[in-house]
Amino acid sequence: MATKRTTEEIIAGGKARAEAAVKRSAASPADKKKAPPAKQLSLELWPDAVRGVPNAVLRGALFGVSQRRKTHKKRTIIAAVEGYEIRFKGETFNQTDLDVWETLLQLARLQPLGTKVEFTAHSLLKELGRGTGKTQHEQLKEELSRLIGGVVEITWTKEKKAFAGALVSGYFRDDETGRYVVKFNPDMAQLYGVGHTLIDWSERQSLGNNSLAKWLHGFYASHAKPFPYKVETIYGLCGSIVERLGDFRKLLRAALTQLVNVGAIKSWGIDPKTDLVEVVNVPSQTQLKHLTKATKRPTRRV
Secondary structure, eight states: OOOOOOHHHHHHHHHHHHHHHHHHHTOOGGGGOOOOOOOOOOOOOOOTTEEEEEHHHHSBSSEESOSSOOEEEEEEEEOBOTTEEEEEEEEOEEHHHHHHHHHHHHHHTTSOTTSOEEEEHHHHHHHTTOOOSHHHHHHHHHHHHHHHHOEEEEEETTTTEEEEEOSSOEEEEETTTTEEEEEOOGGGHHHHHTOEEEEEHHHHHHTTTOHHHHHHHHHHHTOSSOOOEEHHHHHHHTTOOOSOHHHHHHHHHHHHHHHHHTTSEEEEEEOTTTOEEEEEEOOOHHHHHHHHHHHHSOOOOO
16 A cells, blocks of 8 residues: 655655756756758859759750640650650740749849748839730739649659759739749759759840740750750750641741840751751850860770
8 A cells, every 4th residue: 555755755856856857957068969050052143144044944845935835734744855854733834934933033042042032023024024014914923823833843864863843832912012922942952953054134035025046045055065956856845836847947947046146156057968956056154164174084985
């Protein structure tokens, strides 16, 4: 049968527990290591005159050239160059969506990803070179909605790594002031870690509404020394829905000529026998360094 504890015993037990608690709290700082703060990921602070875009986004049909949109209800494979596998679910993107995304990233580069990015619709539309009427405001809402709703999955097949998520996490809008607060997924920094290109914004803007020229501009800018691609391959990579390849070839010639006129590429040609498109690029300073290193490497004998 249990005996009743005296008052003195209860007090003594309480003191013992209190002393033990004090000893635990007085442990050395080494025993109480605090978890290091989470690393804040930021984009490269590139100059105002350019837009930083992940290569994976520029080398396929994720942002295509068609004005007609499809809605993919399941993860659907999107055309891309070798080395990438891109799947997409949602309403398809085109070059106007890319204009908006590039401009939002321009603002986001000034602070860690995941931090709220604030702007007014008026200022963003002016930066895009658009009008500021009701139609343009509604277009912006639609574009942001697509960027939030589309689920992008990009796999680097050689590295066997993948990114999946929305290119814009969400936004808050104040219709009285026109103020937007947009947020990006911090994991999106992984897209840049594998390689990105600085796009000349004035060149892109000077291409106007020519979606194919804009797509080619980004595609070739992402290559220091472009490989020759067949017309049919470019047709697939850009997401064109022109019915006849001959008609697409005419559009391609006009778009490449426009790139020469704005100084984005030096020259181009289509081999009449192989139908290969050969482009002589205007490499950036970073690409020139890459090409210099490549020429210094010893040639392997097979």
